Amino acid sequence: MTEVTTPTYRGVPNEMLLDIQGLSKSFGKVQANRDITIQVRRGEIVALLGENGAGKSTLVNQIFGLIKPDTGTVTIKGDSTPIKDPRDAIARGIGMVHQHFQLVPVMTVAENMILGHESTRGGGILDLESARKMVRRLSEKHGLAVDPDVEIEDLPVGTQQRVEILKALSRDVDLLILDEPTAVLTPQETDELLGVMKDLANAGTSIVFITHKLREVLAVADRTYVLRHGAVVGQSDDLTNTTTTDLAEMMVGRSVELRVDKTPAQPAGVVLAVDDLHVKDDRNLMAVNGFSLTVRAGEIVGVAGVEGNGQRELVEALAGMRKVVSGSMMLEDLDLTKANPYETHHAGVGHVPEDREKHGLVGAYSIADNLVLNEFDQEPYAKNGVRQFDAVRANAEALRTEYDIRSASIAQSAGSLSGGNKQKVVVAREMSFKPKLLMAAQPTRGVDVGSIEFIHKQIVAARDGGAAVLLVSAELDEVLSLSDRLAVIHGGKIVAELDPKTADRTEIGRLMAGDH
């Protein structure tokens, strides 16, 4: 952390705007929010900090009336009537800017502003002039410069977001919710947004914003709540005395001691050698920035780091799903730098993807088909381009038993399985072909305790079977208990390599936060 802006606490004896007490929400068997208690006063900027899947979006969606809580109360300005829907939330002074903008690209800024509550002159003709005036008035009032007559699609993302914010502000907002507002922004745009947030708060608008970036929290927030596994696991009411290290530690957790039984590693030859890798993210910014690492057969190398430090881009590049800008990746003697996912897989790389619903599974397919998702065109599952269903079924029956996939049958659709069993399907598929290198990205995210233990055992078993294992996880406990060697990633490169048996958590937290 180079520069930490000191947050000014705007400590007027201010009104309680939002008071959430004991909020819980489950989706099926999954508890997304557990007994959450949060308060926001007027003029405060409150950060909700946590990794993906910690329950932040679920929480704000309940404030905005998109989801109804199972238990608990949401009190807005002293009124604890349940929020019926977003319309009700807006009427009560809540505004929300979603991560994915809800703008019509071919319409102008002014047109987007009045969309849904258009005012007309006589005869049903749109009163665009008053819309333009409203845009000018609002942008002057809040210091957010926007041209009302430009079409949305011609604006940069940062300005589009500004329009979203203005749109929310046009309806007398007391509390503005920003769902990962910086996820799509460049660093410059991020800085501008943080400035805007401060100005709004100084003018009396409270802001709740979701992020997993520590710098932003310290730069603008007055207070922060840290969420983990759906519960508030920490909070800081005085961020002047908080460091990124403290926040990082809270985010990745330190209470649960995971025990994994494993013998000392017997590392053999180098299987994966990554050298000075550079990879860009979706915003075309360099996310992996000079990453170098080697993984040997028979060892688990864990990559620990706060999310958003290039881990996703790294794994995608290694799997052939993302273009490498420069640098190299060797699998034994094979150069996989320019390989596509097919070549990578058949070279012997198993990949448990971070987002199993998006990449790892076809939900509409049966378990059996998902278990051969990247082998379906190989013997014995296909002969001369014709699929051999007996072999596919036999494979599925065997793996279902071996990997303890709990389902009615192998014909059941993968989409109908629980998170843990979905992940077992992916893990079974990626391990059963005996890969030389197994890459596991967030392998136990959103998975129940029993499955976590099972998956951990399987990862160790793969190592003992002679595979090189690259484990990327935001769960420090997981990385510490599984890894034979630990690498800390920050800003797209390895900042330290440590021995997990002797590593000090505070030290790791400091490294993950970029203090080195």
Add this chain to the structure above:
Amino acid sequence: MTDLTKESAAPASPPPAKPEDKPSGGALAFLFSHQSGIVIAVALLVALAIGAILIRYQGVSPFYAYETLVKEALFVDGGLERTLVKTAPLILTGLAVVLPLRVGLFNIGGQGQLNLGAIAGAWLGYLFGGWGPLGAVIGMAAGIVAGAAVAAIAGALKAWRGVHEVISTIMLNSISVGITWWLVQGPLQAESAKVSHIPQTEEIPEAARVGSIVGIPVSFLIAVALAALCWWVLGRTTLGFKFDTVGKNKHAAVYAGVPLNKIIVLSMVFGGGLAGLAGALEAQGTLHRFEPAITGSLGFDGITIALLARINPVATIPAAFLVGVLRTGAGGLQFATGIAPEIVDLLLALTLLMVSIPVLGKWIFRSRADKVQASATSWGN
């Protein structure tokens, strides 16, 4: 700094469960695949009932009208054969929509692909007319190539430039039809027709026409065989698995090493080839030459058929037969009662509308539920 992490062994709480697998390929694929046979049957009955009211209004007994229609299509001498001749290209244009839709692409270009296929089939069928049945096969192959080529343009634009296939295929329809008009009034116009400025090509000689075997049109046999082949390819081969994987989750398809762009282009090429073959068979089997009018609305009817068939290749056979019966019977209906054959378009449109309403409703409802999870699906692809 308050640390509330005192709980021991916190049960891992996964992120909010995403709603059951989202419809893939957007609204249309969902619309086309989520139809129960009952819904379609009820929709058809309601459409027939509304049609009956309109027929009654014209002073004709609806029972008599429908009876005439069915009789004309199936029971009068040669009626069934005429119906099957009509059914054959409809099966193929239905398949031309079904195949790309399995990949999540909506091929609206059937009409243009069919037109180009028809003129290619008519021309090569005539050129190689002296070769007899082999000439007929060359004509069909030409139709397939022509249809596939124009569809490949839309596929390539989609794969490498991200151009929405609905837009490109619609525009290619105009281009294709324009090209056939130019050809049939210019380079490919029949010598005999030049004087009178009739837009038609030379006639295919008797021996190289596509006829019937024991009263069953060859074109129908080919179409049925291809429908069966498509069903087999989609359900049993690795290629079909690739198609469906891209259609159901293209991110997972990329992850699994399926060459996305290749599959997109291939599905369009297959679809276009089938529509082109439909055109060639129509030219080689009915008028034995190309005239702009012979293609009618066969290409667009394919969309209707794909919907009624719930994007199942084999089900395009009964769906196309139903449309074939209505279209064939409509001619006799007009002759017997004076009711315009457009009544059939009306019946089909009403059926489609009826079929679409509940499904559209369901889809909109689901897409709302998805938005709650901030992961709204996009139109088309």
